[in-house]
Amino acid sequence: MAERETLLKILDLARWAPSGDNTQPWRFEIVSGDHIAVRGFDTRDHVLYDFDGHASHMGHGALLETLRIAASGFGLDATWTLRVGSRDNNPIYDVLLRESPGSAPDSLFRHIEQRVVQRRPMSMTPLTVEQRQVLAAAPGSAYQVQFLESLGDRLKVARLLWDNAYIRLTCPEAYEVHRKIIEWGARYSKDRIPEGAVGVDPVTARLMRWVMQRWGRVEFFNRYLLGTIAPRIQLDFLPALGCAGHLLLRPCEAPAGLVDYVRAGVAMQRLWLTASAVGLHLQPEMTPVIFRWYVQAGRRFSAVPEIGRRTLLLAGDFEALVGASERSAFVFFCRVGRSVVPGSRSLRKDLSELLVD
Template identity: 65%
Template structure:
């Protein structure tokens, strides 16, 4: 049994796990010296991108893996289980912690806090064979890793993201999310994405801030002033070309259950931390994956005419790019490469804010 103070130190590291738009869909309770409870939740009730809670479940998996890695730094073995009978929108994870004499600290431990999103252009220096091998090995046997590295492949991904961004920026349901997730005028944000980390130049950021005050302004700029062009160039097309590779995490079995998505989050976090261990950076590119989930489920994305047709077209283009069948499962899509250290990032809520009890 561990001292409670050590468990709080473990949770203080674990809270640095990634989550969609820095939502941090979890709260903690230390029950005893060998029992931590993670109360998860999802954001599907307000976030278009949280399809059936999958991205939130993946964030839970990333958190649980980060917690396990953090525990090894104290010679502790942490194992988790999904509590039977919990609801889909509020899953509960019981984490048991035991002393493990001789257990070595996980090599990824030192990268938990330094792992960060890099949304700006990266260097195009190709990955080495050794780097590819490390990334493939990081995800475990339940997943495959597909790379898109050549100029032609990066150009095809850039076109896919260009189309995906057009849907994202012209969909009123997505606008409601975008309006909430950016903390304007900030370099750091504990519960959103700070403006300086968005990835656009200051002039575009100022324009975006003004335009996004109402959907009427967004529609006017999109219709008459090519309002989607500047952000798509800066946020999607240029970064898609300026990287070493795009990486697709492919589960070997469909993401059918809540547990499947949690395991995908474990693999995602190990991939991301390994990227950091290699001295590289990563930017998630989940919108094409999420839109593909909507298309696979024949689920409408928007009430606006034409959006769902565009989503189905994007899904078929994604399949063609990856050489996949329409039912093949995808879990995580990102770009990686070398770059300078970002000066702005999302931070986290304090541990006190994340605890359910004092």
């Protein structure tokens, strides 16, 4: 049985796993020296981007994989199971640890805290053959990584994200989410995205801060002052061109339930940490994937009819771009490239805030 101090060190590393808008949808319970319970939750009731909790479930998977990698650095093997009777919106994962004498730490161990989101344009230097090979292998045999690297492909993705951003910025149901996730005037944030990491220039940031105080202002700027143009250029179009390429993670079999999305989160985290290991930065581009989940389920997320029409067109454009059918499953979309280390980033809540009795 591991000492409590060792378990705390493992959890202190595990908490650096990524989650949607830095929501950290998990709490930790140390049950015994060889048993940690991860108590998950989701944000589907108030965040439209958490379709049926799937984004949070992927976050749980990233956390569980990070915990496993962290444990390997202390000579421990960690395995998890979903507790019988767990509900999808409050799943409990039982993590059991056992000694693994002589085993080396996972090669991704030292990249746990190094992994970060880069929302600004990156170098367009192409991926090397080695980088492409290790990225393709990182998620495991149950997933295919599709690469979109040419200038033509990056331009098509830029157009897709341009249209996607219009939906995101004109949807009243998304406004409440956007209003709460940014910590204005901050370089670091423990539970949100700091202003410095958003990816816009200071003038645009000040304007966004003022406009986003009320939906009426957002609507006025969008309708009469081309309010979506500056953020779409800086947050979507230019970054989509300024990278080595975009990666689409496609499961060989479509996810059928909570555990499948948790496993997709495991694959996502291994892809992300591997990108860090080969000198790349990464930015998730998940909203086109999530909007497409709504389309596949035949469900709308906005009371505005135009939003529904645009979302349907967006899903079709996404499928045409990657040569997929309506039934094809997508679980993660991102861009990668070389860049300087971001000077601003999301931190995490202190471990003491994440521990429960």
